[in-house]
Amino acid sequence: MSVYILGIESSCDDTSAAVFKDETILSNRVANQEVHKDYGGVVPELASRAHQQNIIPVVDKAIKDAGITAADINAVAYTRGPGLMGSLLVGTSFAKGFSLANNIPMIDVNHLHAHVLAHFIKEQNEETEHPEFPFLCLLVSGGNSQIVLVKSHLDMEVVGQTIDDAAGEAFDKCAKVMGLPYPGGPLIDKLAKEGNPEAFTFSKPRIKGYDYSFSGLKTSFLYFLRDQLKENPDFIEENKKDLCASLQKTIIDILLDKLQLAAKDLKINQVALAGGVSANSGLRIGLENLAIHKKWKTFIPKFAYTTDNAAMVAVSGYYKYRLSQFVEHDAAPFSRVVF
Structure with a gap:
């Protein structure tokens, strides 16, 4: 017998609901919040x-899109964390209410695990x-920023972070330093396509093992711009594309x-990619090129499943x-x- 899972995602600023039939997605609705752009961050x-305003209409639309009713759902999966506590409380409270009202079990999902399991989302009439x-x-x-060893759907180990x-x-x-609006990552990616990645260094x-550090890069970038602006106040505007391309190459x-x-x-x-930055075109191309050289088999999610979404929560809930x-x-x- 098929299992219907309702997924709820509310870890940051996107309210999302999805309905799955086993591992197959039936619907995935996302309500974005534009208000944060005025403040340069969430x-x-x-x-x-x-x-609070979005969750009821988003869930209602997801269930209707799936062509089922609330009575057909076998369990509700929700993001328990990590994330913004106020945002998580809204999703958690709704999941609890939905569970009690429909007499179905609740499944808590780790947001980071869900990003990884986005690779197991099946779409109707499509081989994946x-x-x-x-x-x-x-x-x-x-x-x-983590390197995760995935041993099974529910057994994962962080080997580097x-x-x-x-x-x-x-x-x-770094985008903010250059005067780019929030969120800056996608804009850097866009401008980098027209710039020279070798223009600046x-x-x-130098961190041992598999761990990462990006604080030094931010400091290096800030000091470089400070020194250049002393000599040329228009340096950023005149070199914005090359700065974006060089910065992106360094991070990748x-x-x-x-x-x-x-x-x-x-x-x-x-090797697989996951998370919001996996939408970055430079990172995707870089991984694909490295895969050819190393003879890796790579997996890159669809753009719809890179940012925060309830589809990844629902498929995690299914397992x-x-x-x-x-x-x-x-x-x-x-x-x-908490991994």
């Missing part, structure tokens, strides 16, 4: 208020190739150098449902990284 209080276990997943987003800032944070903060960290080199080392040491030739890994209604969300 404002937690505004995000939680917007979630999935990674084979074990594989490495480079999980890169605004808040996380950032010791300070994440790659997505480096993109956004920025420092790369840092990410892929560690990934390459981990794959070699762990003797793994299946936990099969093992009856449910959670009680007194389970509290967590804001910090």
Whole structure:
């Protein structure tokens, strides 16, 4: 008998709901919050208020899009963390209410695990190739940069992670220094396509093992611009495309150098991307080129499944449902990284 899972995602500023029939997606609705652009970053209080306004209509549309009713749903999966506490509380509270109202179990999902499991989303009438276990997943987003050894759907180990800032944070903060609006990462990617990635050189960290560090790069970038602006106040505007291309190349080199080392040491030739930064075209091309050289088999998610979405939460919930890994209604969300 088929299993219908309702997924709820509310970890940051996107309110999303999805419905799955087993591993197959039936619907995925996302409500974005434009208000944060005026503040140069996500404002937690505004995000939680917007979630309260969006979650009921988003869930309603997702269920209708799926062609089912609430009575058909077997379980509700929701993002328990990590994320913004106020935002998580909205999704958690809704999941608890929906569970009680429909007398169905609740499944708590780790947001980071869900990004990895986005690779196992099946779409109707479409053949999709999935990674084979074990594989490495480079999980890169605004808040996380990790290399994850994925042993099974529910067995994952972080073998490398950032010791300070994440790659997505480096993109956004360096973009802000250049006067680009939030979110800066996609704009850097767009401008980088027209720039020279070899125009400027920025420092790369020397961290042992598979861990990352991006704080030094941000400092190097800031000081470089400060020195150049003293001589030419129009330096940023005159060199914006080359700056974006050079910065992006540096970040991608840092990410892929560690990934390459981990794959070699762990003797793994299946590699996947996940997280919001996996939408970056330069990173995608860089991984594909490296895969040709290293003879890797790579997996890159569709753009719709790179940013925060409930589809990845629902498919994660399906795998936990099969093992009856449910959670009680007194389970509290967590804001910090727990893998």
